[in-house]
Every structure is written in structure tokens, then in C-alpha cells.
Amino acid sequence: MLKKIACMILILMMVPLTGCWNNRDLTDLGIVAGIGIDKASDGNIEMTVQILSSSKSGGSQMSSGSAQSGGSTVELTAEGATDFDAARNLIPSLSQKAYFSQIQIMVIGQDAAKEGLDGFWDFFERDHEVNRLYRVLVVKNGTAKSVLEANADINQIGAVEVMDSVENTAFGKSVNLPAFKVTEMLSNPLTGLVTGVIDPNGATSLKDMKVQGGAVFKKAKLVGYFDNDQTRGYLFAKNQIQSTILTIKNPKENGRLVSLELIRSIGNLTASIEDGKPKLGIEIKAYGNIAEEQGGLDLTHEKDLKALESGANTLIASDIKDMLDKSQNEFDCDVLNFNELLDKYHYSDFEKIKSNWDELYKNAEVTINVKFLIKRPGLVTKPAYGE
Amino acid sequence: MLGDFKRFYRAMRLKAAEGNMNAEIESIPVPIPQSSSQVVEELKKAFNGSFDFKIMTFGNNTVIMAFIDGIVDKLLISKSVIEPINAITKEMETDESKKKIAFVGTKFTSMSVNTELTDFNECINSILSGGTLIFVDGDTTALYLNLQKFEKRAVEESDSEAITRGSREGFTEVLSVNVTMIRRIIKDSSLVFENMTIGRQTKTNVAICYMKGVANQEIVDEVRKRLKNIKTEAILESGYIEELIADAPFSPFPTVFNSERPDTAAGKLLEGRVAIICDGTPIVLTVPNLFVDYLQFGEDYNNRWLYSVIIRPIRLIAFGASTMAPAYYVAIICFHQDIVPFKLLVTLTNSLQGVALPPLIEMLVLTILFEIIKESGLRMSRALGQSVSIVGGLIVGEAAVQAGIFSAPAVVVIAATSISAFIISKLDATVLIMRVSLMLAANIIGILGIVLVSIAFFIYVCSLKSFGVPYLSPITPLCGKDMKDTFIRMPLWTMLQKPETITRRYAQKDP
Secondary structure (H helix, E strand, O other): OHHHHHHHHHHHHHHHHOOOOOOOOHHHEEEEEEEEEEEOOOOOEEEEEEEEEOOOOOOHHHHHOOOOOOOEEEEEEEEEOOHHHHHHHOHHHOOOEEEOOOOOEEEEEHHHHHHOHHHOHHHHHHOOOOOOOOEEEEEOOOOHHHHHOOEOOOOOOHHHHHHHHHHOOOOOOEOOOEHHHHHHHHOOOOEOEEEEEEEOOOOOEHHHOEEEEEEEEEOOEEEEEEOHHHHHHHHHHOOOOOOOEEEEEOOOOOOOEEEEEEEEEEEEEEEEEEOOEEEEEEEEEEEEEEEEEOOOOOOOOHHHHHHHHHHHHHHHHHHHHHHHHHHHHHHOOEOOOHHHHHHHHOHHHHHHHHHHHHHHHHHOEEEEEEEEEEEEOOOOOOOOOOO | OHHHHHHHHHHHHHHHHHHHHHHHHHHOOOEOOOOHHHHHHHHHHHHOOOOOEEEEEEOOOOEEEEEEOOOEOHHHHHHHHHHHHHHHHHHHHHOHHHOOHHHHHHOOOOOOOEEEEOEHHHHHHHHHOOEEEEEEOOOOOEEEEEOEOOOOOOOOEOOOOOOOOOOOEOOOOOHHHHHHHHHHHOOOOOEEEEEEEEOOOOOEEEEEEEEOOOOOHHHHHHHHHHHHOOOOOOOOOHHHHHHHHOOOOOOOOOOOEEEOOHHHHHHHHHOOOEEEEEOOOOOEEEEOOOHHHHOOOHHHHHOOHHHHHHHHHHHHHHHHHHHHHHHHHHHHHHOOHHHOOHHHHHHHHHHHOOOOOOHHHHHHHHHHHHHHHHHHHHHOOHHHHHHHHHHHHHHHHHHHHHOOOOOHHHHHHHHHHHHHHHHOHHHHHHHHHHHHHHHHHHHHHOHHHHHHHHHHHHHHHHHOEEOOEEOOOOOOOOOHHHHHEOOOEOOHHHOOOOOOOOOOOOOOOOO
16 A cells, blocks of 8 residues: 555656657747848858837836836847858857747848758748747848848837837738748749738838838749739739728819729639640629719719729739739749649649749739729719819 | 545545444433433433533422423413412322323423423433423433524524525524515425434434425435435534535536525525525535536616626626636736737736746735635634735735735736635536646646646536536536626526426436
8 A cells, every 4th residue: 555655756757857848938939029030241141030029127117007018138149151040159258058949031032042942941840939920021122131231210129119010001012921831832943933022112110111012932032022012902802912902093074083992802713724724813892882983973883983993903913914924934933823723623734834824924914803892982972173 | 646535535534434433323212211210310310410401390300390401481480380289189199090191191281392301311302492391200201392492693694695685584594584584575384304313422403394396306315315324423514515515526616505594594495406405504515516507696686687798797807807817817918928918018027027926926916815815804703804904915915026026917916816706606616626737737727727727627527516416507518598697797677486406307427
């Protein structure tokens, strides 16, 4: 009896005496909010991390009345031959262990992006601690370091501020791309990758940096950028657009404009092969409200509504066309992922032309079919100052 | 391992029972002495000259009356006993044939309870429980008159189970009053009260109460058997009985339910449970006791059902929070920083900065501190109440956080935990044990530990039985019909039939 109890106690002691594996107090972690990748001068990787540094010392914060939800950050930079090397080289300048599970954004300097994602992407895919939901952005004409070290104005944490503006979909002209999608798209060499873009424009403050447009990667290397409208076309075609404002000409009065607010859009891609040539199609069905009207258009007339709708159709189609032209002629890159559609539904035909896909895509004919429908004209039929 | 404990426990119980056997000889009847002067002597000896024991003699020791001052109705004795006896003493002394207890008895036929006793020990016992005994010189029988009267508390509202809608009555300390309270609610002849006396020295009156035809007869027999097997000197409160008849004496989960409210007790009786009422305490026990008992309150049925539908899950959540919240806090701070939303994590990091104690120690110390505050609130005199709340609330709550000894989130977690635990206050010891063990597990392997310990607890609770009824029924074993009154309360018109959980027979596997 006593022996058994003693045995039991010994067995139970094994549990606490092994120590608490991976038991790390929150305060011992340097929580990385944003990560930046740049190309160092000698071909190394330069990693910049934005780490939360708490604004409080010795628990005296309570006395000041309210607990701040924000906090200041510290940016550290280290070089290394690989990511992991660079991450370890951070240690000498950091009292805490860098903790990668809560990364909000990854910014990639233009030079590093041109060099290719394949140089560093694997670490963030392989490591168990890194989350997969951070947004990926390319710094247009700049370095990642400059973005992370920029002053945050609204949120106190720069990475969160950038993340919030990426997540704000009402603009409709920026790409919101989480990391796991990047991996997904990198796995197909025929597909182009379009990530978000942050444009520092030489500013030192985040409020002057614009998150807009898209960066196009071909075979994991940066080849160029979409401008805002092209990005919108891309989002329409990819069925990723949530909301945007379409400004078109007033069909009756010259020089006057009408703004339509997109409330819902369904984008659909079609692809088939005829005579060894791909036939591609984009169909958009969109719904919107009239948000603003200049001039005295009476919106109770169906004819006028139809005119507005066709105006919107043209606008969306031209955005998509621009984007396609750029991807076909400049980038030679199938950003909309038509090849996967063919691979899925026309496998045997596609196998024959697969090796030549880039060339075929470049010359492929794409039919664009947009149907915009105005749902609500708003609270008034025509402006108060109309005739 | 557990088997060893059980064997050890049984051996201890057997030993205790043997020890008691030797003391159980008292029940051999002792005749009442013939001569009244001898009776007086014996009585005085039995009561060791206590001043509250009174003997009155009439005539030349012809009639003796014995009672204990303070638990009898003196007015009634002087009017209806002393006067008639005085009147007949002369007659008895002259007429030898009338010098019999039977003759005295004829004068008291109108009395509520009068019985003739022949056992001297029984005489002493009945004097002790408030009887008035009359002995006649030369007769070996005694007349027992029940003229019991003592000071008692009036029927008051129960403090521990206050409700907003429903009867305000709470049980009192007097068994007979408690019995009538239940009787007044259930006016049915199938409601049975059985009387028995437990405790060699306290001789506490205990009543078993059940609905014949509703309650499972096996459970009633089991209750009777267990109560009869109690060999103890004192029963001061129903808690003594609870501990002596409970199924799993080492279990952190109580397997006997208690209530201070007649309507709750009546509700349990109507469901087929058995109530055990103990003299001297307003706490009435009911068995079998299931886990769902702690989620159900009488008020659930008094209020509109939609309210009860909402409040039952909230109680369950409170139970979960009071057991698991500190464990999850420890696990999140020490292991799973990645599952916290980023902005919350920033807040947490900020408020944890500068706190030296690791989260587990913080939680343990705060839990103990809270228990101390609670205990001191219970033990001290009411007048000191304010100082406890000042010391507890201000010093521990605010000053400690400001000084950076404890972090604010930790205090919030413990406060929420403790508040939740009040909802199911009858389980507070259970909850405390679960809370601490989950906390320790969380500190070792994080949420995995919480899951493992929860599973262990669940398996253990599944194995528990209260008087043959599985503790987790109707959840497991599943009884679909009774689920109507478990996590939610369905409207009363859907629950017209009595629940089956208590009354149905379970396969008996345990020895």
C-alpha cells in the first residue's frame, strides 16, 4: 500500500520536474508586429523587425487612470545570409526572444522583391511559430526598413496602422493578400502573384505613405506595378472587390459627374481551348447605389438609369482591359490564374499547350462582359437644384 | 491505486463499527423499580443532579412526576396535571386498588399523547426529549405525557437561498414544523414520513420523507438502511448525516443535495427523491443528488420559461468560468500567446509589464487571498463587514495592482472567477479543487493540460453514483425526455410527466 503510494508520488513528480516546456511568460517575449525584408549591399538579407515595447514601467500605469491599448514599438535590424541567420543575429541587440506568432504585416523592399521571394519565403512557411495571416506588401521605390521605421500617427504601432489600412476594403484599389495565399500562388509557376503595395513617396511618417495598387510578381520576382485603376480591375476579375466608388460622366450634361457606390460584385472567369488556342472570358455582375450626382438628372426615368449603368459597365470593363493589357503585354504573366481553370476543366487539352502557356496567354483573346445594376437611387429622385 | 484507498476506507469503517458495537448494550430493557422512593433515587442518579431536572412528589411519595424544566409547558402542567393529581392522591392513598397507573391514566385521556412505559431507560429518554413522566408507588409502569414546549425560532426567510419570486418560507430548526411545512405543500396521502433516532448521545430525531409510489422503493430502502447503519454519538446537523451516508466519501463532488427551502424540498420529493429532515437544523437533505440539481433552482419554474431558457446556459457558463478561467489565463500568458487577438495582446503585454510574479503564482496567491477574504467575511461579526470590504477591495484590488505586485488582468480574472462561483455556491469546494488542479496543469503543458485534466474530471464524474443513480444523468446515461429540464427549461406544459432519471432502475453493478 505505502509502496504503491510512494510509486504514485514518484510518477506524479515526473510531470512537474520535467519543467514546463515552452512555458514562456508573455513579458519575456518580444512580440513582432511587423517584419521587413530588404536586400543588403553584399547580397545578404537584411531583416527589420518591429517589436512591441510596452509603454509602462513598474505597473505605475494604473495610477494614470486609463490603460492604454496602444504601445510604442522598437525597430531592430540585422543582417544574415539567410532569414534564420538574420533572426538570430537580432538576439544581441534584443533582451527578449523575438516572437513571430503575431506578425501583422510583412513589407518587402523593392530591391529584395526584384531579387525574388524564393530567397527568403521558405523560412516563414517552414517555421512553426510564424502565423500565416499577415499581409504582404511591397514597398514601391523604397526599403522595408523605411516603412517600419516610419512614425506611426494613429495607432502607435506602425504595423497595425498599415494592417488596418490594408484591411479597409472600402477603397477598392489595394490588394489585401494574406501570407498563405502567397504560398498558394507561388506554388504554381504559371500564375502571377499580385501583392499589396505601400508607396512611401519619400515620407518619414506613415500618414504620408499610401497603401494602394498592386505589385506583380512573375515566377516569384517583382516585374512591375498595377496602378490604382488596374488594381481595381484586377480585384473585379478576381471577385475580391468589396466596395468602391465608380465615377462616371453624367450622360445628359457635359462636364458633370455621377458617383456610384458598388455594394456587391460577382466576378467569374471562364476559359476553354479552341484549336489549341485559349479562349478566355471575364464576367462581372455588379450591383450599386447612386451615391452622388452632379447636375439635374431625374433618376425616375429608366432610360437615364440604363445610361448610367452602361457608363459603369464601360468603366469597369476599361479597368479590366487596362489591367489585362498590362499583364499580357508588359508582364507576360497570367495574373488572373486562367491556367488553373484550364488545368481543372480542360486537362488533356491544356497539357498539350502548357509548355507554351506564357506565349499563348500573351496573345489570347479575352472577352469582358460586365453587367452593372443600379439598386437604389438614394433618398432623392433628382437634386434640389435641378430643373 | 483507488482500489487501495477503497479497501483502506472500508477497513477503517469496519473498525469504527466494531468499536461502536461494544457501546450498543444500552438497549437491554431495565424494569422500573416498584417502590417510588427507589424510582426517585434512580432518576436522580441518572440525571447526576442536574438542576434543570425536576421531580415532584404527591402525598407520601404516592405519585411522582418527573420532567426537565424548560422543555415542558409549565402552565399546562400546573393546570392539567398537578391539579388533577392533587385531587386524586388522597383517594389513591385510601383505596389500594386505585393505586395503579391505569387509574391515573383515566384522568389524562384528553391529553394528546399519553403512553405507558415499562422500560426505565426509555423513561429517561422520553424525559430527555421533553416528556413528563408519572410514576405511581408500587406500579412498574410509568405514564408518559407529551407536554413538550420550548423556545424556537419563527419561520423566516432563508438567508442562503434567497429568491425574488416564490415562497419566502424557509425551514426552521424544529422537525415537526418542517414536516408540516412539506405536508402543507403536498397534500397527498402518499407522502410518507418515517421517524428514527440517530446518535447515542444527541438522540437526534430524523425523518425520512418520500412519495410512496413515486420514489423508487429501492432508493427508499437504501436510505433507510444507511441511516440505520449510522453508529455515532452525535448528530448536530444534517451535514453529519450527509457525510455518513454519502456514496463517495472522498469525492470532491457532493452526492447529497441540501436545501433550506420547503418548496425546493417538495419539488425534489415530487420528482421521486427522498428527503432526510434532521431535527435541530433548517437544512434538509435530498437524495439521490445529480449534477443538474446544482443548475436548477426553484425560481426557474416560478419565472416565465424564456427567462429560464436563457439563465440555465449562463449558469453553466459560470460554472465553466469559475473552474477554468484562471487556468486559461495561465495557459494563454505562458504558452498560447498566438491565440490572442493582436490588439488584446498589446493591452495584456502593457499591463503585465513590470509584474514580477509568474502568472501561476499570481493566480494561486489571488485565489487564496480571495478565499481568506470570503472566510473572514463569514466568520467575523457583522459590524466589521465594512472593514473587510475596504481591506479586501481596496488594498488587495487596487493598491496591489498599482504597486505592481499583481497585474490588473489577473485581478480581473480572479474577480470574474469568484463572482461566477457564487452562482453555484453549493459546489464552491468542488469548484475550488477543480480550479487549482486545472491551473497547475495549465502551467505545465498549457491548454493541453486543461483538456487532459478536464477529461480526467469528466471520467471521474461519470463513474459517480448517488444512491444508485448515475451522477451525470440525464446527460449520460442519456435520457432524452429529461433533457427538457437540464441545459434549458422547456415550458411547463411540455413537462407534464415526471422525470424518469430518478425513478427508473439502473443496472446495479457496484457491490
